Amino acid sequence: MISKIYFFIIFILIIFSVFSCEKRGNVKHHKILYWSSNNPDEIIFAREVVNEWNALQGSTDLEFQPVPEGRSSEEIILAAVVGKTTPDIYSNMWQGDVEYYARSGVLIPLDTLPGFLEFMQERCDNATLAEVTSSDGHIYQIPWKINPIMMLYNVEIFKQLGFLPPPANYSDFIRAASLLDNDMNKDGYIDRWIGYCEVLVVWYQRFFDFYPLYLAASHGAPLVKNDSIVFNNTYAVEVFRFLQTLYSKKYLPRERLSARSDAFLSSVIATRFAGPWEIAHAEKFKPEGFEYDFSPLPVPDDHQGEIYTYGDPKNIVMFNTCTYPRKAWEFLKFMLNKVHDKRFLEITHQIPRRKNLFEDEFFKDYFDKNPKMIPFARQAQFVRGADVCPVLKEIFDIISQEYEACVIYNTKTPEQAIQDAANSAQLLLK
Amino acid sequence: MKLRLKNVTGYLMISPYLIHFLVFVAFPVTFSLLLMFHRWNIISPMEFIGLNNFYRLVHDVYFWRSILNTLVFLVIHVPLQIMVALFFAELLNQNIRLRGFFRAAFFLPVVVSGVVVTMLWEQLYGYDTGLLNRLLVSIGLQKIGWLVSPQIAMPAIALMATWKNVGLYIILFLVGLQSVPSHYYEAADLEGASHWQKFWHITFPSINPTIFMVVILSTIGGFSLFIEPYIMTGGGPLNSTLSAVLYIYKQGFFYYHMGYAATLGFFFAVIILSVVALQKRFIEKETGA
Numbered sequence: 001m002i003s004k005i006y007f008f009i010i011f012i013l014i015i016f017s018v019f020s021c022e023k024r025g026n027v028k029h030h031k032i033l034y035w036s037s038n039n040p041d042e043i044i045f046a047r048e049v050v051n052e053w054n055a056l057q058g059s060t061d062l063e064f065q066p067v068p069e070g071r072s073s074e075e076i077i078l079a080a081v082v083g084k085t086t087p088d089i090y091s092n093m094w095q096g097d098v099e100y101y102a103r104s105g106v107l108i109p110l111d112t113l114p115g116f117l118e119f120m121q122e123r124c125d126n127a128t129l130a131e132v133t134s135s136d137g138h139i140y141q142i143p144w145k146i147n148p149i150m151m152l153y154n155v156e157i158f159k160q161l162g163f164l165p166p167p168a169n170y171s172d173f174i175r176a177a178s179l180l181d182n183d184m185n186k187d188g189y190i191d192r193w194i195g196y197c198e199v200l201v202v203w204y205q206r207f208f209d210f211y212p213l214y215l216a217a218s219h220g221a222p223l224v225k226n227d228s229i230v231f232n233n234t235y236a237v238e239v240f241r242f243l244q245t246l247y248s249k250k251y252l253p254r255e256r257l258s259a260r261s262d263a264f265l266s267s268v269i270a271t272r273f274a275g276p277w278e279i280a281h282a283e284k285f286k287p288e289g290f291e292y293d294f295s296p297l298p299v300p301d302d303h304q305g306e307i308y309t310y311g312d313p314k315n316i317v318m319f320n321t322c323t324y325p326r327k328a329w330e331f332l333k334f335m336l337n338k339v340h341d342k343r344f345l346e347i348t349h350q351i352p353r354r355k356n357l358f359e360d361e362f363f364k365d366y367f368d369k370n371p372k373m374i375p376f377a378r379q380a381q382f383v384r385g386a387d388v389c390p391v392l393k394e395i396f397d398i399i400s401q402e403y404e405a406c407v408i409y410n411t412k413t414p415e416q417a418i419q420d421a422a423n424s425a426q427l428l429l430k
Numbered sequence: 431m432k433l434r435l436k437n438v439t440g441y442l443m444i445s446p447y448l449i450h451f452l453v454f455v456a457f458p459v460t461f462s463l464l465l466m467f468h469r470w471n472i473i474s475p476m477e478f479i480g481l482n483n484f485y486r487l488v489h490d491v492y493f494w495r496s497i498l499n500t501l502v503f504l505v506i507h508v509p510l511q512i513m514v515a516l517f518f519a520e521l522l523n524q525n526i527r528l529r530g531f532f533r534a535a536f537f538l539p540v541v542v543s544g545v546v547v548t549m550l551w552e553q554l555y556g557y558d559t560g561l562l563n564r565l566l567v568s569i570g571l572q573k574i575g576w577l578v579s580p581q582i583a584m585p586a587i588a589l590m591a592t593w594k595n596v597g598l599y600i601i602l603f604l605v606g607l608q609s610v611p612s613h614y615y616e617a618a619d620l621e622g623a624s625h626w627q628k629f630w631h632i633t634f635p636s637i638n639p640t641i642f643m644v645v646i647l648s649t650i651g652g653f654s655l656f657i658e659p660y661i662m663t664g665g666g667p668l669n670s671t672l673s674a675v676l677y678i679y680k681q682g683f684f685y686y687h688m689g690y691a692a693t694l695g696f697f698f699a700v701i702i703l704s705v706v707a708l709q710k711r712f713i714e715k716e717t718g719a
Contacts, residue, residue: 078686081473104473188567190558199578200664203684254578255557394685404666409580411668 031061032328037073037092037314038066041348046091048343049335062331067092081106081319088322089332091144095132095313096386096393102140103390108318109138113329123336125355127220131385132315135227142332143353145344146311147275148379149212151298155291157270166271166295170242173298177251180270194251195271196263197243201404203396208273210403211396212310213239215384216297220308224387224395227429231399232422238300240414243407254408265290273297275312276349276376294375311383313353338362349373351380395425465692472686483693493694495669496677497701499584503673504652506588511648512641515596519603520629533604537597544594544657551590552577552662577663580670587658587671595651599644606640607633642713646706653702674698 036046043066050064065087070076073092080086081101093101101107110116116139120129124143132141153166161180167173177194184192197209215221218235246252257263264272265286272278282292296307316336322328334340338360341352345366351373357363358377367374386392399421406417441448466483468476487493522533539547554562555576563573576586614632623631655673659665665672665680678698682691 075683078472100471101473104471106473189564199666201666201669202664253558254575255559256552257559258552260553391685397684401669405668409668 030323031063032089032322032324032331033087034062034064034089034331035067035087035091036064038069039348042066042092042350045344045347048347049340053331053334056334061327084321086319086321088324088328089316089318091316092314093141093317094386095141095143095315096389098132098141098315098317099134099388099390099392101317102134102136102138106320107140108320108322108325109134109140110142110318110329111139113325115333116329119333119336123354128353128355131388133388135388141315141317142336143313143385144316144336145348145350146313146353146380146383146385147277147350148376148383149208149273149275149310149312150294150296150375150379152264152272152274152278152292152294154264154267154270155293157267166293167298168296169299169301169303170238171301174242174245174249174251176270177246177249180251182250184267190250190253191268193253193269194246195273196257196269197252197273199254199256199404199408201397201400203393203400206396206400206403207310207312209243210236210239210399210407212273212297213242215308215310216299217303218308219305220382220384222384222387223399224389224392224425224429227389229395229422229426229429231425232418235300236418237414240403240406240417242298242300243403244410244414247408248410264292276351276373279372280349294372296375296379306382308382308384309379311353311380311385313383313385342366345373351376353380356381389429391428394428398424398428462692462695465689466696468689470688472688476689479689483690486690487693487697492669492672493674493677496672496674497698499670499672500653500655500674502584503588503591503655504649506585507591507652508645508648510588511592511596511599512644514592515599515603515644518596519600519607520633522600522604523607533601536600539594540597542594545661547590547594548658548661551593555586555590555662578667580668583663583667583671587655587662591652591655591658595648599648602640602644603637606637610636638713642710645709645713649706649709650702653698653705 034046034050036042046064046066050062054060054062067073067090068076070079074094074097077086077090077093077097081104086106098107102109120139120142124132128143129139132143133139151166155164157180158164158166158176161176163172163176167176173194180192180194182190182192198205211223214223214231214236217239218233221230221233221235223229223231243252247254257268262281262285263269264278265282278292282290286292297309299307316332318325318328336352338354341354341357342363344350344352345363349370351357354360357380358367358374363377367377389395402412402417402421406412406414412420465476467478467480469479469482470476518536522529522536526532554560557563557573557575557578560576562576567573575582577583610633614636615628618628618632654675656675656679659671659673659676660679663671665676674694675698678691678694681687681694
């Protein structure tokens with residue numbers, strides 16, 4: 001009988017321990033938790049600035065950790081939102097996700113914090129402010145860092161083709177592609193292409209081909225505005241036609257070039273639409289004597305004016321599990337001051353989204369030491385992020401489907417594909 | 431009360447499974463049944479929408495395309511798997527040299543990670559740079575768009591999946607073949623039966639239960655086609671390799687349409703049950719079991 005009672009007690013203890021996991025959302029805690037991205041350089045920066053803040057405050061109230069490891073940080077954040085284990089501050093939020101979380105009521109409207117708007121007006125230009133303002137008129141995010149997508153090109157190849165500076169418009173790009181020797185070892189197989197765009201129909205892949213080219217062609221026009229689709233225009237059609245021509249003439253490969261040595265550094269492709277992260281990679285792995293540079297994206301032949309691109313912005317948000325938003329806001333102002341923006345630039349080589357960054361003398365010595373970053377700093381004035389739309393991923397997926405049908409497989413005209421994409425996407429917004 | 435205390439040990443013994451069952455089976459199934467009538471993006475409150483998810487399913491061309499693709503995969507994969515597995519099992523059942531080595535070699539792909547196998551085959555299937563096309567061209571044939579042609583991509587994936595899984599079915603068939611009594615063959619030899627006659631009239635009926643099991647296992651395995659298109663093609667080209675599971679996954683975990691994904695999952699489970707029940711009935715009728 002006694003042994004049965006022991007068994008029963010152990011059973012109850014097991015059940016109790018299984019179901020008594022701490023529910024953080026209900027626990028009062030006086031600390032502020034900050035999650036950065038898990039990029040090693042950003043971890044160094046975040047740790048440095050948090051230590052500095054705590055030393056200044058004479059406390060350890062601010063705690064830092066990188067976003068926990070997972071398949072993607074977006075997935076981890078979603079899991080944290082569901083489990084009410086979100087940090088107070090998160091600094092790697094994709095701009096396109098903010099509206100989804102804002103409408104679900106899990107983000108703090110930052111414009112309700114004292115001095116927020118004045119701070120933002122000093123840091124950002126009006127276009128950036130408009131871009132991050134939510135459909136309800138509130139601002140839930142602070143634009144922090146960008147990685148503008150530009151054209152990375154192999155200097156030697158374009159020198160041989162007689163295209164230096166590299167082709168700036170569609171016709172020149174296609175002409176350069178036609179001149180490129182696509183059989184390096186003369187064995188009868190195509191083994192070199194003018195560039196490479198990911199052929200998988202995954203929505204985010206369009207951030208590296210269609211979307212930046214559309215922004216470049218259209219002077220930064222949105223895809224969605226006031227819950228209406230606005231990409232059914234000649235710019236989108238021309239981008240599709242440009243890429244379709246490159247695929248149909250076999251200047252771009254239809255097969256994936258993954259799981260092999262870097263196609264750009266091994267001169268298998270002459271260009272790639274990419275961000276400043278390529279610099280560290282290229283410097284580490286490039287063959288001896290390999291020369292590369294960056295230029296703005298190709299645009300339609302009749303394009304006039306500035307060339308925009310996708311900025312791949314990652315922003316800072318505060319979750320509504322934050323018990324002390326004002327205290328968190330004080331820290332953010334500290335983290336986002338000029339000195340720390342420069343430190344961020346030096347450590348991570350990502351561009352802080354701050355107006356007139358390149359013209360500001362304060363940052364000059366960084367660019368003197370890192371000349372490869374200059375094109376990105378110049379381009380930083382002409383970037384767009386993601387539109388304010390809670391179904392943006394689905395819209396990019398629809399564009400991807402039409403992109404595949406029209407651009408890669410040539411089963412539709414560009415006009416029809418863009419029209420079909422716009423019609424389908426509009427249904428999502430009803 | 432006395433009875434309850436007496437049963438405590440019993441409850442304690444079954445509690446690990448019971449907890450597992452309640453948490454990982456009963457709750458998810460019940461919850462997904464509830465989800466079918468709701469719109470839910472995980473973080474917002476659930477919204478009751480009646481039969482809207484079912485209405486959407488009926489009109490969803492991508493879902494029906496994914497079902498068709500999965501059936502195309504099964505039609506190629508299941509018979510191919512059985513024929514190849516039976517052929518090699520029959521060979522490995524003979525007294526050949528290095529039999530043990532070959533048995534292990536055929537089973538090796540089964541234990542290698544699906545992701546690794548998929549990435550390896552992606553290199554073999556490359557259009558301009560893949561080894562298979564280089565081989566074809568070297569013997570004077572045309573290149574094949576293994577993963578870039580909408581007509582070829584699904585058969586190519588079925589071929590790869592067969593290569594990956596056939597080792598398991600070879601082992602199952604070997605067990606079946608070795609259980610056929612040898613005196614059947616001795617009697618047939620005395621009657622002067624040919625190899626083919628022995629196979630058709632003795633081997634084949636004797637291993638019918640194994641064939642049934644292989645058909646059911648490979649059908650259910652085929653319905654869960656996911657890793658190969660997810661990694662190799664993303665469902666393309668032109669949705670030709672978009673499998674039902676991949677589509678349900680996209681709805682659930684790309685777009686957080688949890689209610690709709692649950693509806694698709696439920697409907698897909700009904701299709702699997704129906705196909706397996708039909709197969710069972712057909713095979714039982716054929717074999718008189």
